[in-house]
Amino acid sequence: MAETLPIDRFPELPRDEEGPVFSEPWQAEAFAMTVKLHEAGHFDWSEWVTYISTEIANGAPPDExxxxxxxxxxxxxxxxxxxxxxxxxxxxxxxxxxDAWRRAYENTPHGEPVELTSAG
Amino acid sequence: MAKHDHDHEHTAPPSDPALRVKALESLLLEKGLIDAAALDEIIDTYENKIGPRNGAAVVARAWVDADYKKRLLDDATAAIAELGFSGVQGEDMVVVENLPGLHNMVVCTLCSCYPWPTLGLPPVWYKAAPYRSRAVSDPRSVLDEFGVTLADDVEIRVWDSNAELRYLVLPERPDGTDGMSEDQLAAMVTRDSMIGTGLVQAP
Structure with a gap:
């Protein structure tokens, strides 16, 4: 992974200047999985760029x-x-x-941790 | 006792993309293809540790050290790595220098190629369709919206990043900053000035 300067060298601006990089946790998780799979050698970054640029070219999802x-x-x-x-x-x-995760949520009492084994 | 309250009998599932990510993540974890701690580390790194301050340190070094600047313009990837910045999307870097009469600006028209190790993850507008199309077709009006007005005789060069090459703009050092330290200079350098949608202003 990238070496970075100690964060305290620039304590005033350690992150994106215009707010959070990710607006929901799933975005960060999808991002991180992609980087790790690439680092593990499952695909070249140029392959990834081809896939995401194809998605972008296909247009925005209508509900978003x-x-x-x-x-x-x-x-x-x-x-x-x-x-x-x-x-x-x-x-x-x-x-x-x-679908299993969806059932697990629906079967789990509110406030309890959701486990896949609850999918039934 | 909430037992009788139907709303408390189950947990509302999250959004469709959140469920899809949970599905993908749990399958990849089970297959040993990813590791949960490594995912958290990546997220923490990109949320908190990598950002435009790394690029600002590169720019400030180039402003105070002519030899470094020459290396940076000759082989940006190596010169940036000298300061410890490398990694995914930091390979094959090109630094383009702003000069009197020449302004550089960076876009990725196809998606969002961007130099993560020096600038962090791209801002929302960089990834959005209006910037991706208009930066090429009408850069002067885009700059105008960013509050950057250039004289008519200033040439604007727009660089389209891709999987092979990622660009970083070396902005012009503002007048009146001769006595400033490298750290003071770095503190003035904004992310937008390194994308080319801003200029560095003396404080």
């Missing part, structure tokens, strides 16, 4: 107006396609797992 959310929706679409094309997962596996 926030620019950052639109961007990370493209990001997530691209990551899912790349993961499937590289054989790391598959569309049916991803859909099944998403």
């Amino acid at each position: 107006v926030d620019d950052n959310a639109i961007y990370y929706r493209h990001w997530l679409n691209a990551l899912e396609r790349l993961v499937a094309d590289k054989g790391l997962s598959s569309p049916p596996e991803l859909v099944d797992r998403k």
Whole structure:
């Protein structure tokens, strides 16, 4: 990973000057997974750029107006396609797992941690 | 006792993209393809540790050290790595120098290629369609919206970043900053001045 200067050298501006880099946690998680899979050698960065630029060229999702959310929706679409094309997962596996998480939430009493085993 | 209250019998699922990310993350973790602590570290690094201050340190060094500036313009990736900044999206860097009569500006028309190790993650407007298209078709009006008005005889060069090359603008050092230390100079350098949508102003 990148070496960085000690943060206290510039204590006044350690982060993006115009607010948070990610507007929701899932955006940060999708970003981090992409970087780690790339660093582990599962794909070249130029391959990633091809995938995300294709998503962007296909246009914004109609149900989203926030620019950052639109961007990370493209990001997530691209990551899912790349993961499937590289054989790391598959569309049916991803859909099944998403449905399992949804059931797990619905079966978990409010305030308790949501575990996949609650999917039933 | 909330047992009788239906609303408390279950937890509302998060948004569709959040569920998709949970699905992807849990599958990749199970398969040993990613590691949870490493994910947290990446998020923390990009949220808190990497940002335009790294690029500002590069610019300030170039302003005070002519030899460094020459190395930076000759081989930006290596010169930036001298200061300890490298990593994903920091390979194949090109630094373009603003001069009297020449203003440089950076865009990624296809997506959002951006030099993460020196500037952090890109601002929202950099990733949005209006900037990606208008920076090329009408850079002068884009600059105007950023509050940058250039004389008509100043040439504007727009550089389109891509997977192979990522650009950083070396802004002009403002007049009246001769006595300033490198750290003081770095503190003046804004992110936008290194994208080319801003100028460095003396305090």
